[in-house]
Structures are given as structure tokens and as C-alpha cells.
Amino acid sequence: xxxxxxxxxxxxxFLWILPLLGLLALALAVWVVSERYxxxxxxxxxxxxxxxxxxxxxxxxxxxSRTVQSTEVSLGDASGIEIxxxxxxxxxxxxxxxxxxxxxxxxxxxxxxxxxxFMEEDRSFRDRPMAGLTDDDVSDVLEELRFAGxxxxxxxxxxxxxxxxxxxxxxxxxxxLFNVAVCARALGETLRGVDDLSDGIxxxxxxxxxxxxxxxxxxxxIRRLTDELDEYLDQTVTLDFENGNTCTxxxxxxxxxxxxxxxxxxxICRPDRExxxxxxxxxxxxxxxxxxxxxxxxASETRPYVYYRVGDTGWILDREELTDxxxxxxxxxxxxxxxxxxxxTWYWKAYYKGYRVGDTYIEISLDNQxxxxxxxxxxxxxxxxxxxxxxxxxxxxxxxxxxxxxxADTILRGPTWxxxxxxxxxxxxxxxxxxxxxxxxxxxxxxxSDGSHGCVNTPLDAMKTIYETYHNGDFVIVY
Numbered sequence: 001x002x003x004x005x006x007x008x009x010x011x012x013x014f015l016w017i018l019p020l021l022g023l024l025a026l027a028l029a030v031w032v033v034s035e036r037y038x039x040x041x042x043x044x045x046x047x048x049x050x051x052x053x054x055x056x057x058x059x060x061x062x063x064x065s066r067t068v069q070s071t072e073v074s075l076g077d078a079s080g081i082e083i084x085x086x087x088x089x090x091x092x093x094x095x096x097x098x099x100x101x102x103x104x105x106x107x108x109x110x111x112x113x114x115x116x117x118f119m120e121e122d123r124s125f126r127d128r129p130m131a132g133l134t135d136d137d138v139s140d141v142l143e144e145l146r147f148a149g150x151x152x153x154x155x156x157x158x159x160x161x162x163x164x165x166x167x168x169x170x171x172x173x174x175x176x177l178f179n180v181a182v183c184a185r186a187l188g189e190t191l192r193g194v195d196d197l198s199d200g201i202x203x204x205x206x207x208x209x210x211x212x213x214x215x216x217x218x219x220x221x222i223r224r225l226t227d228e229l230d231e232y233l234d235q236t237v238t239l240d241f242e243n244g245n246t247c248t249x250x251x252x253x254x255x256x257x258x259x260x261x262x263x264x265x266x267x268i269c270r271p272d273r274e275x276x277x278x279x280x281x282x283x284x285x286x287x288x289x290x291x292x293x294x295x296x297x298x299a300s301e302t303r304p305y306v307y308y309r310v311g312d313t314g315w316i317l318d319r320e321e322l323t324d325x326x327x328x329x330x331x332x333x334x335x336x337x338x339x340x341x342x343x344x345t346w347y348w349k350a351y352y353k354g355y356r357v358g359d360t361y362i363e364i365s366l367d368n369q370x371x372x373x374x375x376x377x378x379x380x381x382x383x384x385x386x387x388x389x390x391x392x393x394x395x396x397x398x399x400x401x402x403x404x405x406x407x408a409d410t411i412l413r414g415p416t417w418x419x420x421x422x423x424x425x426x427x428x429x430x431x432x433x434x435x436x437x438x439x440x441x442x443x444x445x446x447x448x449s450d451g452s453h454g455c456v457n458t459p460l461d462a463m464k465t466i467y468e469t470y471h472n473g474d475f476v477i478v479y
Contacts, residue, residue, distance in 0.1 A: 049196035057105050060105070126195040135185050240338070417453065431454045
């Protein structure tokens with residue numbers, strides 16, 4: 001019995017000791033944890049907006065450094081030009097991080113209680129680490145970073161350049177210059193007020209700080225200049241040579257015959273007569289070549305003139321007059337359609353002065369080896385022919401002639417020929433129209449090597465109709 005009482009008494013003592021031991025263990029744990037936060041920031045502590053909780057001063061400084069290294073300061077012009085993105089570390093160096101962390105930790109420790117580690121509170125320590133930054137400091141950084149490598153590049157305005165084919169607009173070059181003083185003052189004011197890095201640094205956008213070109217390709221001054229050049233170069237100057245050929249001068253041709261220069265924002269465009277004269281010579285060769293073209297009046301309203309080539313011994317197109325007209329048209333900026341003038345006096349003096357081609361005539365194209373016969377203004381017939389043999393220098397003469405003799409069933413005699421023809425119509429000495437039973441083909445290029453002695457060889461059926469229709473005095477135009 002006595003033994004049982006002793007055991008119960010010991011048990012009661014042990015039960016009293018257990019809670020005490022638990023309290024001691026808990027106190028020890030609280031002390032250990034509290035002691036830990038004598039060298040670390042309390043949970044949830046933010047320094048300049050950066051989470052430094054549960055970090056030592058050194059670790060917090062490293063976290064601050066990483067945040068600063070990854071943060072950029074953006075500077076731009078309100079026009080949309082970005083002046084640059086500068087690393088925050090250029091204004092807030094790494095060696096400033098540990099003092100910032102130490103100061104924040106000291107401030108936390110000064111007011112901390114041993115139980116603060118398990119209390120949820122606002123533990124944010126703000127400072128203005130760049131409060132001592134001067135505008136000159138910011139200016140030095142901006143200049144060093146902005147102009148590193150390429151140096152200072154001044155903007156270049158857009159301009160118009162005269163080329164061999166007209167002109168071209170050379171666009172502006174933006175450059176990299178800006179108003180450093182204004183930017184440094186505005187950026188310095190922003191940086192000196194920064195006390196939180198959690199959301200980065202707001203961009204600094206200013207009006208009119210980027211040095212921009214005085215003119216761009218879209219500027220009014222450039223547009224006015226190009227409009228003036230276009231007005232001159234895009235004129236429509238058309239030449240109607242009245243031989244079936246027309247020519248409209250291109251912008252490149254107008255440029256080639258003009259003296260074009262720029263004086264400030266003005267275009268000076270003047271036609272050069274000597275250059276125009278040289279171009280006229282080229283145009284004549286291209287559009288009115290192969291000799292001289294003469295013009296005869298025609299009775300038909302739909303065909304007022306007949307043009308034909310009368311020889312290769314000169315030009316009847318008045319080049320000087322055409323040169324003057326082109327120059328005047330370009331100078332007036334009005335363009336126009338012009339018909340070159342032809343001087344036929346040398347031909348009229350010799351033949352057919354005052355003659356007028358009526359509605360009935362025969363027209364022969366040597367180049368096309370083709371003949372058209374008109375009666376009372378209407379096409380009676382058309383047919384391929386063979387004219388004088390060019391290889392043997394028996395060319396059919398070009399000109400405006402009249403039928404002066406005709407005979408059926410006759411013999412044509414010459415130095416080397418004695419040929420019977422059913423129909424013969426002379427119009428130029430011993431040269432005339434006749435059938436040629438010895439031929440099976442007509443037209444194309446037969447005349448170049450197997451042509452006639454100068455006469456116009458014509459298929460029999462066509463020749464019969466011509467003989468019966470046309471009479472002495474009717475015109476034969478050969479060109």
C-alpha cells in the first residue's frame with residue numbers, strides 16, 4: 001500500500017514536469033527563430049519595393065542589384081522618336097546596394113520586437129537612393145551612352161536630286177542628336193523621386209527634344225518642288241508627222257533636252273534649243289526617214305492629203321521650225337500636238353507645180369510592194385506588185401506622175417528584153433504599168449533581187465481593170 005502511494009506521488013510530479021518541459025522547448029524554439037531574424041530581414045519585408053524577406057543584408061543587396069540591372073530608363077520625344085533606353089545601373093551603381101540594404105535592416109531592427117517574425121505587418125522601407133543625383137551627372141551619362149560607338153550624327157534633311165532620267169527624292173536621315181540639357185533636367189527630376197523599383201521607372205516623354213531634319217520626303221517644301229518638276233517633265237508634247245507616224249516625248253526625253261537645276265526650294269527648268277535640235281534629228285530619222293515626203297491636196301474630205309516620198313536627196317521637214325515649237329511648248333508648260341512643216345518648193349519648181357490630186361489616182365508603195373487604185377474617192381482594187389530590181393540598180397523612181405500613154409497587146413523592147421504584154425500604161429518615160437505573164441508571184445521582197453527593169457509588174461486580172469478604168473492624165477503616185 002505504502003509503495004503504491006509513493007508511485008502515485010512520483011507520477012503526479014512527472015505530470016507537472018511535462019508541461020514545464022514543453023514550455024521550455026517552446027521558449028527555446030521562439031528564441032532560436034527570433035535570434036535568426038537578428039541577421040535576416042523579417043518575412044515580407046520590401047526594400048524599395050523589392051522583396052528582401054528572409055534574406056541577409058548581403059542577399060538583399062544582391063537582389064536589389066539584380067533588380068537595378070534589369071531595369072531600364074526610357075527617354076523619348078513626343079513625336080514618336082525614341083532617344084534611348086538607358087540601364088538604371090548607370091545612375092544607381094552596384095556599390096550603393098549594400099548600404100541601402102544595411103540602412104533598411106538597421107531601421108527594421110531598431111523598432112523590431114522578438115515576436116515580429118510571426119506578425120503580418122507592412123514592412124516596406126522606402127528611400128530615394130538617387131536623391132543626390134545632379135542634372136550634370138545625368139547629362140554625362142546620357143551623352144556617354146547615347147553617343148557611344150557611332151558618335152554624334154547630325155540629321156540630314158530630305159532633298160531632291162536631279163538625275164539623267166528626271167529626279168529622285170532622297171529621304172531624310174534622322175541622326176541621333178537631342179537636347180541633352182532639357183532631357184537631363186527632366187530625367188534627373190524623375191530619378192531623384194524614385195523610391196520603389198517594383199514597377200520599373202516610368203518613361204520620360206518630352207516635346208521637341210529630338211533634333212529632327214528640317215525637311216522629310218513628305219514635307220510641303222519637297223512636295224511643292226516635285227510638283228513643279230512633274231509639271232515640266234510630264235508635259236504631253238506629241239508630234240504628228242502626217243505620214244502615219246506620231247511620237248510623244250517621254251519624261252526622259254524632256255529631261256535630256258532641258259537644263260534643270262534647283263535653287264533652294266525652286267526648280268529652274270529651261271529647254272535647251274541645241275539639245276532639242278539634236279533630238280529632232282533623231283526623231284526625223286526614226287519617224288520620217290527614207291527620204292523626202294511631199295504633200296498633195298486630195299479632194300476627199302476623209303483623206304485631205306496624199307503623202308509620198310520623192311527621193312533621198314535631202315529633207316523637206318523643217319527642223320528649225322519644229323525645234324522652235326518644241327522649245328516654246330516646253331517653256332510654256334502647256335505641251336500640245338504639233339505637225340511638222342514640210343518644204344516642198346524644190347520639188348514643185350521642177351514638176352507639177354499647182355497640180356491637185358483628185359479622187360481618181362493610183363498609189364504604189366515601193367517598201368510594201370503594193371498598189372491601191374482609187375476611183376472617185378473609193379478603193380477600186382488593190383494588189384501586190386513587183387517593181388524595179390534593186391540588186392541591179394533598176395529602182396522604180398519615186399514621185400508623182402501622170403499616165404501619158406496606154407496601149408493594149410503590144411511588145412516592150414529593150415537592150416536585153418523583148419516581151420509581149422496585154423496592157424501597157426506609161427507614166428515616167430519608158431517606165432509604166434503592165435502585166436507580166438512570166439511571173440507567178442508578186443509582192444514581198446521579190447524586187448530586191450528579181451525585180452523588173454523599172455516598170456511596175458502587175459497581175460493580169462488587175463492590170464486589165466486598171467487599163468479599162470484609168471486614162472491619160474490620171475495620177476500615179478510612187479513612194
